[in-house]
Amino acid sequence: MESEIELKNVCKAFMHDHETVSVLKGISAKVTKGTIVTIVGPSGSGKSTILSLCNLLQTPDEGEIHIHGKEVREWNIQELRRLVGIAFQDAPMLKGTSLDNLSLPARLQGKSLENPKKYMKYVGLTEDLLSRQAKELSGGQKQRLAFARTLVNEPSVLLLDEVTSALDSLASHEVEELVLRINREQHTTILWVTHDLSQAERVGDQTWLVMDGSIIEAAPTKQFFTEPKDVRTKQFLDMKRNYK
Numbered sequence: 001m002e003s004e005i006e007l008k009n010v011c012k013a014f015m016h017d018h019e020t021v022s023v024l025k026g027i028s029a030k031v032t033k034g035t036i037v038t039i040v041g042p043s044g045s046g047k048s049t050i051l052s053l054c055n056l057l058q059t060p061d062e063g064e065i066h067i068h069g070k071e072v073r074e075w076n077i078q079e080l081r082r083l084v085g086i087a088f089q090d091a092p093m094l095k096g097t098s099l100d101n102l103s104l105p106a107r108l109q110g111k112s113l114e115n116p117k118k119y120m121k122y123v124g125l126t127e128d129l130l131s132r133q134a135k136e137l138s139g140g141q142k143q144r145l146a147f148a149r150t151l152v153n154e155p156s157v158l159l160l161d162e163v164t165s166a167l168d169s170l171a172s173h174e175v176e177e178l179v180l181r182i183n184r185e186q187h188t189t190i191l192w193v194t195h196d197l198s199q200a201e202r203v204g205d206q207t208w209l210v211m212d213g214s215i216i217e218a219a220p221t222k223q224f225f226t227e228p229k230d231v232r233t234k235q236f237l238d239m240k241r242n243y244k
């Protein structure tokens with residue numbers, strides 16, 4: 001099957017107090033087109049770093065990341081960022097109206113956005129919100145608007161970093177449904193970092209456990225949660241379940 005993302009021996013380190021700290025120690029993995037990979041692991045284990053390397057918010061120190069068969073550093077950066085959308089927990093909004101925010105990707109390409117209402121409708125927002133100041137929207141509305149803004153580019157890959165962790169359970173459920181719909185209808189490949197194990201289990205096709213700079217286990221989601229192979233996965237799942 002076609003892999004849309006391939007990580008080959010990817011390493012990344014950061015400087016902390018004049019010392020180099022290795023965050024990713026040579027990770028390799030493949031993601032099949034149209035699948036959802038949920039990424040779980042302890043805090044600080046490098047999950048967000050994996051996402052940020054996939055659209056060059058950060059650069060790998062060693063190794064390669066191929067998107068559609070082409071290494072990230074060989075892509076034109078604008079093209080890469082159009083193809084690989086990213087959404088964060090706090091859905092950062094720029095000053096201005098929802099329409100200003102939604103039109104941003106088109107404006108960056110010197111175009112105007114055709115049919116903004118279509119995108120609002122797709123993410124379940126009403127048209128009247130287009131003229132509202134984006135910063136005044138609720139957390140759930142901002143998150144949907146952030147998705148709408150990303151969808152304008154028709155990304156082939158979506159990187160999601162804790163996109164529901166600031167939302168209440170209803171809004172969180174609605175965002176989950178929206179992401180699943182995007183995946184189903186647009187065949188979008190999704191890497192989804194989440195602390196919420198039940199979410200990882202609900203939405204994933206594959207699940208990775210990232211720990212100590214490595215992917216400890218990568219398995220079909222059902223198997224990952226019911227019959228983990230690695231003892232560290234079992235311990236991680238037990239610990240998270242006990243502290244719920």
Ligand SMILES: Nc1ncnc2c1ncn2[C@@H]1O[C@H](COP(=O)(O)OP(=O)(O)OP(=O)(O)O)[C@@H](O)[C@H]1O
Pocket residue numbers: 014015023041042043044045046047048049050
């Ligand atoms: N730009 C940066 N500069 C320096 N250190 C960084 C940078 N980005 C990440 N780190 C460090 O790399 C490590 C991994 O961070 P990362 O955000 O990838 O972890 P995470 O698994 O996503 O954590 P969490 O679950 O808490 O969000 C942390 O120790 C973090 O401090």
